[in-house]
Amino acid sequence: MRQRTGTGGRVRRAATAAAALLAATSLAAGCGDDDAQDTPAASSPVPSASPSANPKSTLLAAVPDEEDPAFRFSGSDPTGVVTGVVDPAGKGMDLTLTEKDEKLGFTMKLSFRLIEQRSWMKVSFDGADELSSMLKLPKKWMELDHAKLTDPASVPYYEGADPGNAGAILRAAGDTVTDQGGGTYTGTVDLTHGEHVRQAVADALDVDALGPAAKQVPFTAVVGADGNLTSLTLEIPAAGKNKATKYVVRYFDFGKAPKITAPTGSQAQKAPASAYELLNG
Structure with missing residues (x-):
């Protein structure tokens, strides 16, 4: 894993900037409710065989590359929640963050298509379709010029095949990894163990x-029968005012997902000034 802070984290920062602008404007006044939510896809891994002799090495080898x-x-x-597709061969990625504003009563879907250092963005509003036209945002893919962003690092680009930072997290497990059989592994991770793992979870x-x-x-x-990591779940304990929660990463449909290609023709355009206003807050 070569992510610095995680592609998902970058999307959330971009969404936060966009949501801040929407909350500060009166454009959203009167928007109706929409209870639609994207549900993260789940997979049904086939259990692997007997316990491995070196469970940590087995886990690290299963992380996507x-x-x-x-x-x-x-x-x-x-x-x-962030969902998407990773295409390592094409150094591309599609990802979408869905964020519902309970106060304003609409759901924003912020999507990015990434191919190496190029980024395209698409924004839609469930329950408030008029927001796209009021904010002067086209419904097609908008290619971003990172030089026009207040913080270019806040918008994602392709950084590797492990967007959930599973590799960095598992390397911080020390010698605690235990093979429970059937493809299931347990252990503990030290989230204070170096900057790599800290950065892996910093946005969450x-x-x-x-x-x-x-x-x-x-x-x-x-780990599924095909040797690929299917899921990683951290059980985050309660701390102070924060309740106990989970950090969950799922990888699935290896070889079945579509390849990522650059949007062309009528599918895309250069991002207008309104897109940068949305991202820059």
Whole structure:
């Protein structure tokens, strides 16, 4: 895994900037409710055979890398849910964050298509279709010029085949990994163990707020019969005013997901000024 802070984290920061602008404007006044939500896709891994001699190495080998075919992923944590497709061969990724504003009564879907250092964005509003025209946002893919962003790093680009940072997290498991059989592995991770793992969860968790508990966060990982990591779940303990929660990454449909291609022709255009206003807040 070579993510710095995680592609999902970048999408959430972009969504936060967009949501801040929407909340500050009167354009959303009177928008109706919409209870539609994207549900993260789940997979049904086939249990693997007998326990492995080196369970940690087995887990790390199962983490997606640049040699894998295109696959789907989903990730959820206290900040929301991200879903998408990763195409390692094409160095591309599609991902969508769905965020509902309970006060204003609409759901924003912020999608990105990434191919190497190029980024396209698409925004839609369920329950408030008029917002797209009122905000002067086209419904097609908008290619972004990172030089026009207040913080270019806040918008994602392709950084590798492990958007959920599973590799960085599992490397912080030390010698605690236990093979439970049937493709299931358990153990604990030390989220304070170096900047790599801290950055992996920085956008989702306040490691310092967890106190001593951050050094032994329980996890469960599942590897399918095809040798691919199917899921990684961290059981985040309660800390201060924060309730206990989970950090979940799922990888599935290896070889079945579509390849990522650049949107062309009538599918795309250069991002207008309104798109940068939305992202820059």
